[in-house]
Amino acid sequence: MAAIMIESLEGRVGSVVTLQGWLQQKRASKGLIFLVIRDGTGLVQCVVNQRDVDEHSWASASTMTQETSLTVKGEVCVDERQIGGVEVQVSGLEIIHLVSDYPITPKVHGVEFLMDRRHLWLRSRRPWAVMRVRNCVIMSIHNFFQERGFLQMDAPILTQNAVEGTSTLFEIDYFGSPAYLTQSGQLHGEVMAMAFSKIYTFGPVFRAEKSKTRRHLTEFWMIEPEMAFYDLDMNMTLAEDFLVRVASDALRNCEDELELLGRDLDALRRVQAPFPRISYSEAVELLRSDKTKRLVEVKIDALHSEKSDLEKERVSNKSNYGQLKEWKKRRVDAREIEINARLAQVQEELRNLPRWWQSAAEFEWGGDFGGSDETLLTWHFDRPIIVHRYPEAVKAFYMKRDPEDDRLALGMDVLAPEGFGEIIGGGQRADDLAFLEEQVERHDLPREAFEWYFDLRRYGSVPHSGFGLGLERTVSWICGLEHIRETIPFPRTLGRLTP
């Protein structure tokens, strides 16, 4: 009999099936063992009753340890208490490989410990949910563009071009000459847009930024659509439709996964067009306004009352401690650890918020937004927002200038709500040869390397636009994750290149 995948068990109530998988968890009492089996498509509890199985199967179930691989046979039964509503009454089982000392035990682990064992951690429930959402987001992206007639193209990874300065590029030796790992497929995307009108890239990019934050990877996947004959407004509308699609596909296909991750689904349901569009100048005003000040004050008050509640609870727990029974003391000890961890978090936020407000209040027109500024901006809205028309100095050399105000570039960023920040950056590209030549000179870029790019403006130049979406930041937002390193199977960060 061929093995059945766990995800298809619901439709097989009453029939006898064979499953193959790994033991995720075991609970035993006299004459009865509960095995939770994982096969990548889901989890199912298998009940081994000593009365119903032969001696060999019973012995196997008894000795079995976490992550032992096995084949199990049994009848699918309805049990409302289980996830998926079914469990398997085991009639026989066979160990394939018995494990001893699997390092990731069913308890809380620290980040470093888990990252060092990422190759095993990926078997756990949270990574399972995240990787399934990532897969869903990837399919959603392809479907969105394919349905709209975009051509998928692969930009080169090895390149000579430094699109936004060389300080953040990984340099390699290319047969004796310097070359770089690409940090964007955009320039090559523009080439293909002039050949196919609407294209998108989907590939890895590399940034040698020495950033150690929850938003940064040195290797990540970027999606960059590029459209001939699109102006800034059309570009923004496309980005909007795109994110609405990604969020709704995730809600439709990954509700279980998102719930396992504790995601607030209502926040995702609010991702509907139109997104608020505000200009950079309006955003600056908003940052400096009393509205932002009040928002910060409300947050600070909430944190203060949470802090005093936690401290009160800690004191009252301590005062009763002596009279408690042993098992209750352990409860209190565990709760104390929880309280301490949350208090540390609250304390850090309380330290940060006044600084954030300070820097927002003193923000001067012309600068680029920092992470805290973006967070404060998104707190004003319940869905993603689009900020457009930035000062040209903070944007890339290839951005088109605003015909109505030469100080501005026709760039736009999409900021995800709930503090997740920038997930899309893009804009309308400069289509005038003389302007681009001047820009390359002003930015001190090697002119020779851009000759082929200039050709696009020599032969049938048209208005065109595009944007780049960071896949991992998007998955992070959809899943509601604290840290981007959980969104990619093998994250590459400052100081981590293994596993």
Next chain:
RNA sequence: UCCUCGGUAGCUCAAUGGUAGAGCAUGCGGCUGUUAACCGCAGGGUUGUAGGUUCGAGUCCUACCCGGGGAGCCA
């Protein structure tokens, strides 16, 4: 590079300058419906490294190493 927090048992964390502990994991025993099961017993430690202060240092001081978070930069 800078700022900030941390490093104690396999893991997560406790411990006014005064005898290093708990939970989980592991092993053994108990329990026929468990949901991070529960109950009993047992083993498990060079408190990151090197110095210093002190009658006495996990705790205080100095330097270094490693890690978390943040700034800059960015998706």
